[in-house]
Ligand SMILES: Cc1cc2nc3c(=O)[nH]c(=O)nc-3n(C[C@H](O)[C@H](O)[C@H](O)COP(=O)(O)OP(=O)(O)OC[C@H]3O[C@@H](n4cnc5c(N)ncnc54)[C@H](O)[C@@H]3O)c2cc1C
């Protein structure tokens with residue numbers, strides 16, 4: 001079986017993130033694999049590991065990222081977890097892509113990988129920690145014409161029956177959904193605990209190549225992606241003024257009263 | 270372009286509209302003529318609310334009964350919205366903002382080739398007549414504006430971004446059915462349960478004007494947090510660590526509920542970046558923590574260095590006394 005995992009290269013959320021010319025600054029020293037995509041990689045690897053030896057030998061997990069060359073660091077991180085193959089899609093024509101353009105490009109990559117060996121599952125993270133859209137998996141399913149099982153806090157794949165079943169708890173609604181494979185799944189951070197890389201894989205990941213594809217390698221019309229295809233355009237980006245220093249009270253017996261006073265004074269009760 | 274038609278998807282028409290829906294109705298009215306879209310019969314109370322928000326027409330989808338629970342799938346609701354956009358020749362679709370509505374919005378934007386902005390805080394008409402959405406991003410540290418360049422715009426609006434306001438002259442609201450031919454898709458709903466919202470109790474975390482969050486510093490005892498929250502009429506939430514410990518059921522943060530209340534109080538919460546990403550757009554931030562170095566103090570307006578088990582009950586008592594006086 002083949003599982004494709006789209007992963008995003010994002011600025012570390014601990015770093016000072018910023019925009020320049022209305023685009024998010026992607027400083028390679030602060031770039032990292034979107035943490036939530038580790039849950040998608042973990043889900044994919046554990047499904048393959050549950051197969052019998054023969055099926056397992058004929059299976060692979062392929063990560064795909066759409067980003068500049070710095071994103072190899074993110075792909076390598078997935079290699080350290082045990083991913084078999086990584087593809088980076090880089091092209092100037094992809095800069096300024098919106099949700100639709102991003103998904104269109106990723107869908108074309110999934111189709112190309114599917115032409116080699118049928119793709120049984122596409123597993124994404126629940127959100128990229130920079131854009132925080134949580135929408136790319138929905139667009140991907142629509143582009144690929146596949147069922148969508150999103151925001152899964154539990155994922156069970158029955159490889160014999162070729163079905164995927166997910167549990168999701170969103171707000172006040174609890175759902176269990178099932179669909180035949182192939183399907184697009186997004187997993188939340190509740191779905192599993194991503195593994196730590198082992199030494200052997202860390203060493204091997206250093207030398208393992210990352211394949212590079214450009215738009216020319218994909219069946220996607222150039223005018224439908226990147227800035228020219230985008231349906232939304234960031235027209236302004238400004239940092240928020242820093243918050244004034246906090247008023248700090250050390251509790252020596254009347255910290256609670258001080259808190260109450262603050263709230264009453266500011267009409268917050 | 271004030272002859273714009275704006276469709277608003279109502280999430281709870283069968284009972285009554287909640288604040289986020291009233292907020293987007295208010296916002297929609299500033300952009301053009303508003304029509305509501307529902308997938309179930311609106312209640313008498315909902316119709317009255319719509320009338321006082323100036324909505325004359327509700328388009329109610331008539332779905333094949335064979336759909337069963339699949340009627341609730343995001344893909345189904347997206348098809349309903351797409352059909353309503355075509356029937357109304359609408360220019361914009363507004364939804365509230367949560368994980369479910371974002372899915373619906375993404376699907377309908379895809380199917381209509383429309384531009385999508387999620388989690389918008391503002392929405393106005395730009396100089397060339399296009400809609401421009403404002404959103405606060407990167408854990409509340411940047412404000413951006415996004416222009417939607419397509420003829421149809423799809424926008425989800427975060428809660429507490431607008432103060433709901435009724436119209437001076439309430440209108441008569443009529444419900445018009447429209448048949449939507451949706452075939453059951455490949456996804457089967459094996460199980461679906463909806464927890465009733467108890468409005469006699471606390472406000473909803475995602476829409477509350479005040480939120481109190483208990484962190485690991487509660488050590489599992491949410492008593493002081495609950496007591497304090499009751500005294501100010503706030504919703505209660507937790508950090509992810511607390512939910513993973515099984516001490517509480519709903520957490521605030523980048524992967525949990527995003528809150529944007531007027532007042533956020535974090536007690537025994539360190540203020541990790543993942544947590545801050547879901548609350549940093551709150552107007553006033555208060556922290557109670559026994560560690561003066563905790564990162565939440567960096568973004569707080571007011572902070573108490575102390576044990577939450579002492580500070581919160583004392584504050585609650587003082588507030589109750591103030592309210593009674
Ligand atoms: C702050 C900010 C706000 C934005 N707002 C909007 C907006 O309102 N409308 C709009 O159209 N665009 C917007 N964009 C652009 C949008 O972020 C990009 O198109 C992005 O690549 C996908 O959206 P996301 O980051 O929200 O991903 P999500 O939808 O949150 O991503 C979910 C999952 O999809 C996969 N994935 C996402 N991106 C990639 C990728 N590049 N390569 C591989 N896998 C991927 C990952 O598995 C990820 O976990 C915004 C960008 C930023 C930085």
Ligand SMILES: Cc1cc2nc3c(=O)[nH]c(=O)nc-3n(C[C@H](O)[C@H](O)[C@H](O)COP(=O)(O)OP(=O)(O)OC[C@H]3O[C@@H](n4cnc5c(N)ncnc54)[C@H](O)[C@@H]3O)c2cc1C
Pocket residue numbers: 035036189483484485486487507508509510511520521522523524525536537538539540541542543544547557558559560563575576577578
């Ligand atoms: C991919 C990913 C996504 C995540 N998403 C989220 C998310 O959405 N939301 C979220 O909350 N977290 C999230 N996390 C976890 C996050 O990184 C932090 O670990 C978590 O928020 C810490 O919770 P906490 O503040 O309760 O605990 P801690 O960090 O342990 O802080 C406890 C605080 O309580 C204080 N304290 C202790 N005793 C007392 C006392 N008696 N009185 C007062 N103060 C006291 C301590 O000084 C300390 O500051 C995520 C993590 C990852 C890896």
